[in-house]
Amino acid sequence: MKNYEAYGIEDFIQDLYFRQWVLEKLPERDRFWNDWITAHPEQHVIIEQAKTLVVAFQYDDLPANTEEVSFEISKILNGTSDKKNSPFYNSIWFKAAASVVIVGGLILLTQDLWRDSSFTTALSDQSGQIDYQEINDTDFNKNVFLNDGSIVTLFPKSNLRIASNFGQTTREVYLTGEAFFDIVKNPRKPFLVYSGKIVTKVLGTSFSIKAYEQDADVSVSVKTGKVTVFKKEKPDQARLSEEIILTPNQQAVFLKEEERLVKTLVKNPGILTASPQTPFQFVYSETPISKVFADLEHIYGVKMIFDEELLKHCSLTATLTNEPLFEKLDLICETIQARYEVADGQILIYGKGCR
Known part of the structure; x- marks a missing residue:
């Protein structure tokens, strides 16, 4: 039995069984990969990256020289180029696929995602590192599993961009629209959500953000734990703006026109200490x-x-x-x-x- 938990992107791409699953060439009764991904949410980002490349390539078999394959895959992920001649690198289909991935065009991961209009895109930043964007164009909520174990519930007509360096020193994502965040606690790696002109910083908690571009304001509401909200300063300003600390049932509202943060309460504060078994009288x-x-x-x-x-x-x-x-x-x-x-x-x- 292969140790898929230790696999990286290149390992998954070179795995024939994985490629057949991505390209929907396995029998319908074969549910191994669906069950494995459900049991290993921490591998979500790596799996999505590997799926993106496999679909872009659209192949079943790889050249025998696996070292050469790994080298070419690494170049795509790092946004680099090389003039080394080889049949694998110079083939037309490979160049086209690499261009698609590096430029960050929309790539359909599976036919099901196409039907749901909910898909993942690969975006390349200026350094050549690839950010990943989850887009929800459906009428239903979509769960996004981050590689640290955190779960983001992405509301309809919303998108979440996951930074290429997510989990290295910090955990950074960018939200347009609305989402509920259930964040795994990690004091050494704070979780930052950028939404318009405000930043929400947490160590581990659950909260909601509503940040649609057409709305007059952006709101951050806390369900559990503690959240810090502040305005995103310009690059040449070293110091952060004044922070607002939120606790459960509190909310921060950023008024776009006034560029001002206001601390208030959520629309309908919930009971925090009682349980359904022992309701407060x-x-x-x-x-x-x-x-x-x-x-x-x-x-x-x-x-x-x-x-x-x-x-x-x-x-x-x-x-x-x-x-x-x-x-x-x-x-x-x-x-x-x-x-x-x-x-x-x-x-x-x-x-x-x-x-």
Whole structure:
């Protein structure tokens, strides 16, 4: 049994069984590669690179000189050229395929991807290194498995570009559109998402970014963990802009026209500490309002700021169920004749007190 876990791009390309699978020449009942890829998501990027080259070449057999094949493949991946004469390198089909890969034209990976209009492209940057771009032109979400084990759920009409040096010192991707990120924690290699003029930096967490080009703003919303968001400075500016740190249920919004970052809350904050098996009970009987606000702060992870001395005589008798947080606050504030507003990712409560 071959040790495919140790394979690199060249190894996969030179593997006849792999090439037959890519070119759909195996029996339909042969599910080995589908099952193997599902079990090894960390190999996703390498597999996609190898598939791209195999489809570009469209061949079944390779010349016997495998060292020469490996040399030519390495040249394509590194964006280099060589004037060495050999039948393999000088053949018309090889030059055409190499040009397609280096220029970064759209290459269909499989017929299924063509039908779904969801495919991977190879893009060459100025240094000759190849970036990979996942494009989702379907009406369904698409999971993208990164080689560090992280998973990106790419929403319809969105694309994700994966840097050629992903995982070496940092983990960098570029998003246009909308995606949910579930990032594997690695303190030594921070994860950076570039979306328009803002950068989102995490070590390991889950969060969403909405960054469609036609929208008036870009938003970053945190589900778990902690996220840092800042404006992308110009190349000649060494220092980073002021950072916004987000925790669960908080959101950063970049207003494009004003080029300003604003910290706020997500549209519908979710309960953080309770589970479906042990739901939190919002049952109150003449309960001091300070206790009610403390419960909400603990359950939703959102800071509640109010004048405790002024509201010390206020209490609540009510049973709150599955209402969203803001509906709960509407009910509470109506009861104690108060109002609230969201500012800087916190909730400020204003009231005149109770008799």
